Amino acid sequence: MTGQLEVRIVDGRVVKEPGIGPVAMVWLPLHGQVIAKIPARRGNRRWLHETVGIRSPQLNDDRWSLPRSCLVRLVTAAVDRYGLMVLWRDMSKLSRCTRACLEATGAECDCSCLGAHHGQDSKGWFERVGDAVVADLGECTRTAVVYGARGSDADAVVYDGELAGQRYRVDRAGRRDWPTAAHFMCAGCMSVRASVWDHCHTHGFVRAPLCNRCNTRAWRGWQPQHGRAATSLNLDDSYYRWCPKRTDARRQCSA
Template sequence: MSVTQDDLVEVVFPAERSYEERAAEEEEAWWRTDWRRSISGWMHDEVRRKLMAEDRPYSEWGAWRAIGENGLPGGLDWVEFVSTRMNARRPMSIAGTLPLQLLTHAEKRWWLPRTYSDLLDRADQVEEDLLARARICSRCGARGPRLSGWRTPTTSGYVTMCPPCSGAEFTAYPGHLRGVAYGQMRARKLRADDYLCRLCQSSRASVWDHCHEHDLVRGPVCASCNTIEGMGTPAYLLRREEVVEHLLECGRCRSERTLPARFHAAVAQLHLEAEVRHASCPVRPHVRHRNTTQAGHVFDLYCGRHWTKKWRQEVSDTEALELVHVFVDQALTAGSPGAGVPGPRASSDTPSRT
């Protein structure tokens, strides 16, 4: 079967933009579904991955966004790129298909079968139409932001309700179950969906969240917030005041001045970001939790200004627990849990690195 020029369509990928350029763009334009931009993003992500794996400082990356003769940025090799992406834990797919298998570079241009390109365009449009419909409040007709999270479960299925309408429809949780054992509350068959989510305060709650270490109720949360609180990155969660306040709804966490064990390394990470510096450099380091050993937590630190300066630091379990106590004390004293970032360790001076 022969393929003619009419069977193909040229694919023009958008140029990669810096973070500043993205931030300056309107939210609507940036988040609009675009399969071409998705593929371009895969290419540039692979360039960044390779450069970071080589431990090259950003100042030596050069024109890594520049497109080469083979149509790829940063000197990428097509076979290596496709192999890496296709063998990833989550292969790059769009609309349930694998576009890299059909993409062809010829005559310094990218090509796809016309019917396949049309399919991807239709998939983009269908997704945009569904998102547009999901943004309209079913009560008052208000149109919310694209990433509003206005979808809320009801007895008849999911509906879209703006925060004012949700507030009028459901009851704010008064905290009357604080200190009640989760197992006891379940036996009483109390319903969470009578209340607003106490985290986002905009969606109907669907489950009772509780402290898994002390088996005490924290409060009603929606499915989305329950997933974020249960599976989100601990260091990210602790930067949100409402999340820390919610964690301290457990009476024993509050009285014992502690947090669930999975947050201890995150508290130590926030401490290192706030207090440790590379020599006299004023820039906060990038801190990554490497692993947890029997002795404590191990972190990799990168100077945010001098990318060649990297070092490793350990925080013992005892030190981490002291930092958790300080974090909780500061949060409770401030009246807005989460506002406090743990200060220097009481047991030693804050280290610096050269």
């Protein structure tokens, strides 16, 4: 597990603990496209296109309509970007658990277990960190599950460029030989275990494993009213060097 849960579903609403930043929410209906509500931020379309691999993401008001085939990549990328995300899913009451359920990485199948068994036989890149909240909608059941980065029971070690020079990927094939971020200490504060993989948005290379707070520290400043913790005296941004195209001009390598 990734540690203490910081986002919960209460009476059908997403409730965040104080100091928690923006959270992505994704809805998978019985039929049709995936609907995603992600925090407004410059570059969202580019992120969906280049990072998640969606050819033509469509924005309607504040929600994105995306192909169903992108779901696992979207959840993986959202967990890396926000630390936690909420997946709402409508499931037929007539569905049944199959072997595909046990081999799913957390969001790939539609069955009667409400996601309780998803991913038991596979190495996914995110894991369920909150119990499913269930609502009866007649012919279908709607569940809401909080997902976070996959944890590790091993002692955390210092990152030493194990993924140096690797392109950031969110598909299973691209991450087949990656260690989990939680295997390392956060390369930013060196105070807690890392949870997500940070990457350079300009050049697309993996940089280092970070904790959720260090990963989102550059979004809207350090002000607590913006959902970010105060700056740490231990903060070290030398992990930027793991982008092989970084120069001395930091502006050429984005957060």
